[in-house]
Amino acid sequence: MTSARDIRPRQDDFAQQHLSASPNASFHSPSSHGSALGRTVPLVNAKHLKPFATQDIKVLLLENVNQTGREILSQQGYQVEYLKSSLPEDQLIEKIRDVHVIGIRSKTKLTARVLKEAKNLIVIGCFCIGTNQVDLQYAADNGIAVFNSPFSNSRSVAELVIGEIIMLARQLGDRSNEMHNGTWNKVSNGCWEIRGKTLGIIGYGHIGAQLSVLAEAMGMSVIYFDVLNIMSLGTARQVETLEELLGQADYITCHVPEIPETKGMIGQTQFEQMKTGSYLINASRGTVVDIPALIDAMRSGKVAGAALDVYPNEPAGNGDYFNNELNTWGADLRSLKNLILTPHIGGSTDEAQKAIGVEVAQALVRYVNEGSTLGAVNLPEVVLRSLTMDEPNHARVIYIHKNIPGVLRKVNEIIGDHNVDKQMTDSRGDVAYLMADISNVDTATIKDLYTSFESLPSRIMTRILY
Numbered sequence: 186m187t188s189a190r191d192i193r194p195r196q197d198d199f200a201q202q203h204l205s206a207s208p209n210a211s212f213h214s215p216s217s218h219g220s221a222l223g224r225t226v227p228l229v230n231a232k233h234l235k236p237f238a239t240q241d242i243k244v245l246l247l248e249n250v251n252q253t254g255r256e257i258l259s260q261q262g263y264q265v266e267y268l269k270s271s272l273p274e275d276q277l278i279e280k281i282r283d284v285h286v287i288g289i290r291s292k293t294k295l296t297a298r299v300l301k302e303a304k305n306l307i308v309i310g311c312f313c314i315g316t317n318q319v320d321l322q323y324a325a326d327n328g329i330a331v332f333n334s335p336f337s338n339s340r341s342v343a344e345l346v347i348g349e350i351i352m353l354a355r356q357l358g359d360r361s362n363e364m365h366n367g368t369w370n371k372v373s374n375g376c377w378e379i380r381g382k383t384l385g386i387i388g389y390g391h392i393g394a395q396l397s398v399l400a401e402a403m404g405m406s407v408i409y410f411d412v413l414n415i416m417s418l419g420t421a422r423q424v425e426t427l428e429e430l431l432g433q434a435d436y437i438t439c440h441v442p443e444i445p446e447t448k449g450m451i452g453q454t455q456f457e458q459m460k461t462g463s464y465l466i467n468a469s470r471g472t473v474v475d476i477p478a479l480i481d482a483m484r485s486g487k488v489a490g491a492a493l494d495v496y497p498n499e500p501a502g503n504g505d506y507f508n509n510e511l512n513t514w515g516a517d518l519r520s521l522k523n524l525i526l527t528p529h530i531g532g533s534t535d536e537a538q539k540a541i542g543v544e545v546a547q548a549l550v551r552y553v554n555e556g557s558t559l560g561a562v563n564l565p566e567v568v569l570r571s572l573t574m575d576e577p578n579h580a581r582v583i584y585i586h587k588n589i590p591g592v593l594r595k596v597n598e599i600i601g602d603h604n605v606d607k608q609m610t611d612s613r614g615d616v617a618y619l620m621a622d623i624s625n626v627d628t629a630t631i632k633d634l635y636t637s638f639e640s641l642p643s644r645i646m647t648r649i650l651y
């Protein structure tokens with residue numbers, strides 16, 4: 186197999202070290218590499234680009250990322266450090282300074298403050314759906330790609346919500362708690378079938394739409410509110426306003442992302458607009474529902490039951506942490522009847538976690554080894570067909586730059602005298618991503634190319650793979 190090397194930008198000594206060392210010294214490739222990459226156009230004799238010394242790629246995986254993902258990254262020869270929980274900010278900053286790749290789930294906050302310290306970081310993998318925990322713009326402005334798994338756990342969330350609708354309708358949580366405490370309390374008052382009731386879904390995306398199908402199969406009528414005009418599945422019906430949904434639904438469930446517009450979108454006013462005796466479920470993000478307002482609505486009987494899977498503040502790991510120190514209203518919340526509280530487990534099934542591990546780890550490998558941004562949530566999607574074994578002396582230039590006029594002229598001045606086999610560039614907002622495969626280059630030329638790109642005023646990050 187032809188070796189390939191990665192010249193990374195930020196630490197000059199890193200680039201120097203990798204230009205001067207022997208390309209074969211530490212290179213190895215697992216046999217599964219080709220299939221694991223999931224290329225769009227598989228080439229029989231594809232040359233597998235790789236960073237020069239895979240053991241130099243340091244990966245930090247937090248929050249108990251599934252073994253499937255850990256294995257894919259370890260098999261590449263990367264140095265993988267794995268922790269079960271997230272880290273407090275000061276410890277995160279210490280650790281992130283070193284790593285090229287970080288894998289997180291919904292808990293770890295990668296703010297601009299944290300990312301500023303991540304001098305070697307090239308890519309972030311969110312092993313979940315939500316990416317609100319990452320400052321995506323800061324990452325893009327600094328050439329750090331972010332990947333997630335857009336729908337591997339959607340079904341798990343939808344199934345949890347279906348279960349919760351029935352649990353709330355039958356007050357199952359309370360009856361079960363009572364029996365655990367030795368109390369037999371056989372009641373039918375305030376208990377219902379869900380057949381014929383109306384489910385109101387806020388956010389008809391991957392999860393909302395999946396839930397819609399399941400709910401109809403159980404005899405519910407479905408209405409939904411979304412800022413986009415989205416095709417209804419089955420006999421579901423889109424309503425024009427949130428108020429309309431709140432006034433008609435017996436069960437209301439939130440499936441929106443955490444963005445400024447959704448913060449506190451269910452508060453006192455919205456509770457007042459709900460039918461008396463309705464139910465609320467939130468398995469999206471903790472900031473979507475104003476919890477003190479929910480407590481009031483439940484105490485007054487306006488809301489007959491609720492299920493919460495997510496909270497404004499969530500503990501870093503498992504343990505005895507769901508108390509008033511974490512959220513001031515913790516004790517009030519825990520005292521309510523017909524309230525199901527779960528520790529952010531919507532996506533926590535074996536199926537979902539295994540699939541997410543594979544999907545995100547593969548995206549990380551593709552990015553580190555080949556520069557492909559397919560599926561990135563904060564950079565333009567750029568992918569080039571793989572180089573082949575018949576192209577041993579090719580180099581792949583990746584130039585992430587500010588999206589300003591005149592950059593391509595400068596780029597062409599640098600690569601214009603070479604044979605550029607293929608080139609693709611695209612932009613997203615203020616950031617552009619360029620990839621070019623250049624043939625017949627030796628190590629000295631590559632070093633010159635690297636230095637030239639790095640000296641351009643538009644530069645955000647340069648990588649050269651070969």
Ligand SMILES: NC(=O)C1=CN([C@@H]2O[C@H](COP(=O)(O)OP(=O)(O)OC[C@H]3O[C@@H](n4cnc5c(N)ncnc54)[C@H](O)[C@@H]3O)[C@@H](O)[C@H]2O)C=CC1
Nearest residue numbers: 314315388389390391392411412440441442468469531532
């Ligand atoms: N509890 C858990 O373990 C999990 C929670 N989630 C959360 O669920 C959220 C939704 O997931 P998906 O359905 O996969 O996302 P999605 O992106 O497929 O769908 C979200 C929908 O919300 C709509 N939306 C955005 N802003 C809105 C607004 N202001 N009002 C009404 N609709 C609005 C969008 O147009 C979109 O159709 C994720 O962003 C994540 O935060 C996701 C997976 C697991």
Ligand SMILES: O=C(O)C(=O)COP(=O)(O)O
Nearest residue numbers: 290291292313314315532
């Ligand atoms: O996928 C998501 O967005 C989730 O909320 C699930 O998060 P988790 O992977 O359980 O931290």
